[in-house]
Amino acid sequence: MRNDHTQTIQDYLKTIYDLQENGKSATTNTLAARLGIAPPSVTEMLQRLANLNPPLVNYRKHQGVTLTTGGKRAALEVIRRHRLLETYLVKNLGYQWDKVHAEADRLEHYISEDFEERIATALGNPGRDPHGELIPTIDLNMPDDPALPLSSLRSDDKATILRVRADDSALLRHLESLGLIPGARLEVVLYTPFDQNLSLRVEEQPTIIVIGVAISNRIFVEIKTISIWEANL
Numbered sequence: 441m442r443n444d445h446t447q448t449i450q451d452y453l454k455t456i457y458d459l460q461e462n463g464k465s466a467t468t469n470t471l472a473a474r475l476g477i478a479p480p481s482v483t484e485m486l487q488r489l490a491n492l493n494p495p496l497v498n499y500r501k502h503q504g505v506t507l508t509t510g511g512k513r514a515a516l517e518v519i520r521r522h523r524l525l526e527t528y529l530v531k532n533l534g535y536q537w538d539k540v541h542a543e544a545d546r547l548e549h550y551i552s553e554d555f556e557e558r559i560a561t562a563l564g565n566p567g568r569d570p571h572g573e574l575i576p577t578i579d580l581n582m583p584d585d586p587a588l589p590l591s592s593l594r595s596d597d598k599a600t601i602l603r604v605r606a607d608d609s610a611l612l613r614h615l616e617s618l619g620l621i622p623g624a625r626l627e628v629v630l631y632t633p634f635d636q637n638l639s640l641r642v643e644e645q646p647t648i649i650v651i652g653v654a655i656s657n658r659i660f661v662e663i664k665t666i667s668i669w670e671a672n673l
C-alpha cells in the first residue's frame with residue numbers, strides 16, 4: 441500500500457535509511473548536513489515523526505534516530521520508486537548514468553503506484569539500478585547484498601564491480617572514464633598500506649590505474665575465483 445507522506449517526510453525517511461545502511465549514525469547534525477536544513481528544524485521534524493500514530497522513527501535527544509518498522513517500509517517504498525525511475529531513464533529514455541539522480545529525486549514523490557509497477561514490468565523487474573544499487577522488491581524488502589568494498593581487496597585479488605555509491609555527476613563521469621562501472625572485472629596489481637592506494641588492472645583498459653580510498657570506498661565488488669580469470673586475463 442502506497443504511503444501518503446509528504447515529500448519532506450519521504451526525504452527524511454530515505455536519508456535516515458541511507459545513513460544507517462552505510463554504517464553511519466543518523467544524528468541531528470548528520471541529517472542537517474545531508475538535507476541542507478538547520479539542526480533545530482531537523483530536531484523539530486524528528487520529534488514530529490516520533491509522535492505520529494503509528495510513529496515512523498524512534499528518537500531520543502542526543503542519541504540519534506532509527507526507523508520504526510513502518511518508517512523503514514515507507515523509506516524502502518521511496519527508494520524503490522527512485523531506483524526504478526533511474527533505470528527507466530537510462531534504459532528507455534537514453535539518459536547517462538551521471539544524469540539520472542536529480543531527475544529521479546524530483547519524480548519519485550509524484551508517480552502513482554500503478555505507474556511504478558508498469559515501469560517495473562516494462563523493465564523486466566530489474567534487481568539493480570544503473571549504478572548497481574539493489575532495488576527493493578514489490579513487497580518492500582531489500583535483497584541481501586553480497587558486495588564488499590573495493591577498499592578491502594589486496595594484491596592479486598580479482599573481482600567484478602557490483603555497484604557504485606555515488607550521486608555526484610563529476611565523480612560518476614570520472615569512474616566511467618576509468619572503466620570502473622558495474623559489471624567491469626578488475627585485478628588488484630598492488631596494494632600500498634601506507635596510503636591505502638590500489639593499483640588496478642581493469643578489463644579493456646590499456647593501463648594500470650591507481651585509486652585511493654576516497655574512490656575505493658564507494659565501489660562495491662564481488663570477489664571472483666582465480667579459475668575464471670585464468671582464462672580471460
